Amino acid sequence: MDIHYGSDKNGLLCGYLFEGGAPGVPLDLAQAIAWLGNDRAKNAADFVWLHFNLSDAAAEACIRKQLPDVVPEFFEALHEGSRSTRIEDAHDTLIAVVNDVAYAFAFDPAEIASLWLNVGPHLAISARSHPLRSIDQMRDAVKNGKPLASSVAFLNTLLHEQGDVLVRIVRDATVKVDVIEDKFLVGRLQNRRADLGQLRRVLVRLQRLLAPEPGALFRLLRLPPQWISEHDLEELRQVTEEFSLTIRDLAELKERIKLLQEEIAAQVSEQTNKSVFTLTMVTVLALPINIVAGLLGMNVGGIPLADHPHGFMSVVSMVGVFTGLAAWYLYRQRD
Numbered sequence: 001m002d003i004h005y006g007s008d009k010n011g012l013l014c015g016y017l018f019e020g021g022a023p024g025v026p027l028d029l030a031q032a033i034a035w036l037g038n039d040r041a042k043n044a045a046d047f048v049w050l051h052f053n054l055s056d057a058a059a060e061a062c063i064r065k066q067l068p069d070v071v072p073e074f075f076e077a078l079h080e081g082s083r084s085t086r087i088e089d090a091h092d093t094l095i096a097v098v099n100d101v102a103y104a105f106a107f108d109p110a111e112i113a114s115l116w117l118n119v120g121p122h123l124a125i126s127a128r129s130h131p132l133r134s135i136d137q138m139r140d141a142v143k144n145g146k147p148l149a150s151s152v153a154f155l156n157t158l159l160h161e162q163g164d165v166l167v168r169i170v171r172d173a174t175v176k177v178d179v180i181e182d183k184f185l186v187g188r189l190q191n192r193r194a195d196l197g198q199l200r201r202v203l204v205r206l207q208r209l210l211a212p213e214p215g216a217l218f219r220l221l222r223l224p225p226q227w228i229s230e231h232d233l234e235e236l237r238q239v240t241e242e243f244s245l246t247i248r249d250l251a252e253l254k255e256r257i258k259l260l261q262e263e264i265a266a267q268v269s270e271q272t273n274k275s276v277f278t279l280t281m282v283t284v285l286a287l288p289i290n291i292v293a294g295l296l297g298m299n300v301g302g303i304p305l306a307d308h309p310h311g312f313m314s315v316v317s318m319v320g321v322f323t324g325l326a327a328w329y330l331y332r333q334r335d
Contacts, residue, residue: 010066011059013051016142018154023145024049033066042122044227047151051139052127054078054116059127070125071095074118078127084208087155087217087236092225094119096155100132100162101169101206112205117155121227124151126158134162152232159239166246169206173199173253181260184267196264200257207250281330288322 015032016024020043027035032048050067052059060078063070073090077097087096095118102111115135118125126135138158148154180196217240224233292315296303305311 009058010062011052011054011056012062013053014139014143015048015050017046017048018148019043019046021045021147021149023147024142029062029066036067036069036123044121045150045229047120047122047124047148047154049124049126049142049148049151049154051135052125054127054129063125063127067123067125069093069120069123070118074116074125077116087220089220089223089225092120092227094152094155094220094225098134098158098162100128100134101165102130102132112202117158119151119155121151124154133165134158137161137165150229150232152228152236156232156235156239159236159243163239163243163246166206166243166250170246170249170253173203177253177257177260184260184264196257196261200254200261203250203254203257207247207254284326284330285323288326289319292319 010029012029015027015029017027017032017035018024027048029050032050035042035048052063054060060075064075071090071093073088073093073095077095085097085099087094089095096116098115098117099112100115102113113128113130113132115126115128115132117127128135135158138161141157142148146157148157176195176199221233221237221240228236296315305314308314
C-alpha cells in the first residue's frame with residue numbers, strides 16, 4: 001500500500017497499527033475501522049494511531065462520523081478558546097491539548113500551534129492544523145520502525161519529544177541572550193533591543209501555552225483510567241516532572257531577559273540625559289553672546305561704547321565674564 005505524505009480525502013495524514021510491541025504497520029482509515037471493530041483481533045495493549053490534518057475540511061467530519069470511540073470532549077477541545085497544555089480524563093479516555101512549535105521554528109510567536117489528542121485503550125488520534133515539530137519527529141520515528149507498547153506509551157513518547165524540542169529552544173534562546181548581553185557590554189547594541197523584545201514575547205507565549213495545567217494533571221495522576229498500566233502512569237508522571245523543570249528554566253531565562261532589558265533601558269536613559277545636558281549647556285553658554293549681539297545689533301541711537309576706542313574689547317570682556325560664570329555654574333551642576 002502506498003502511504004503518501006499529504007492527507008487523503010478524509011484528511012488522514014498517516015495511520016499505524018501497533019500489535020504486540022512490534023513496530024507500527026501502515027494502514028488506511030478503512031483498515032483501521034475494520035481492525036477496531038474486530039474485538040477478537042485486539043490484545044490489551046494493541047492500538048491504532050491515526051494522525052489527521054484539521055486544515056482539511058473533511059477531517060473533523062470524518063472523525064465524528066467514522067470513529068465512534070472518539071469522545072465529545074475531544075471535539076469540544078478543538079473549538080474552545082483556551083489552548084493551554086493539559087491532559088484530562090473524559091469517560092476513561094485521555095483528552096490532551098499539546099502546544100508545539102512549527103518544524104522550522106525561528107522564534108516567531110506565530111509559529112506556535114496546538115495539537116489535539118484522543119487516547120483510548122486501542123485508539124490514539126492526533127489532529128493538528130499546521131505542521132508541528134514534535135509530532136512530525138514522532139511520525140518519522142514510527143516510520144523508521146520505532147515500537148510503541150501501548151497508546152499511553154505513544155502519548156508519553158510524544159511528550160518526551162516535545163520536552164526535547166523545548167529544551168533545544170531554551171538552549172538556543174540562551175545562546176541568543178548571551179550574544180545580546182556581550183553586545184550590550186561592549187556598547188554595540190544596534191538592533192538587538194528589538195531582537196530581545198521579540199525573544200521575550202516568544203518565551204512568554206511558550207510559558208503560557210506549554211506549562212501544563214497542574215489541576216488537570218493532578219486529578220489524572222490521582223485517579224487515572226483503569227486501563228492505564230502502572231508503568232505507563234509512572235512514565236507519564238516522570239514526563240510531567242521533566243516538563244515542569246524545563247518550564248522553570250524557561251521562566252528563569254525570561255527573567256534574565258527582563259533584567260537585561262531594564263539595564264539597556266537604563267543605559268539608553270542615561271545617554272539621553274547626557275545628550276540633553278550637553279544641549280542645555282551649549283544653549284546656556286551661548287545665551288550671553290546672543291543677548292549682547294541682539295542688543296548691539298539694533299539699528300537705533302544711543303548704543304553704549306559706540307565711539308569708545310576700546311568699546312569692542314570691553315563688550316567682549318563683559319560677554320566672556322558672563323559666559324565664564326554660566327560655565328562655572330553648569331560645571332557645579334553637572335552631577
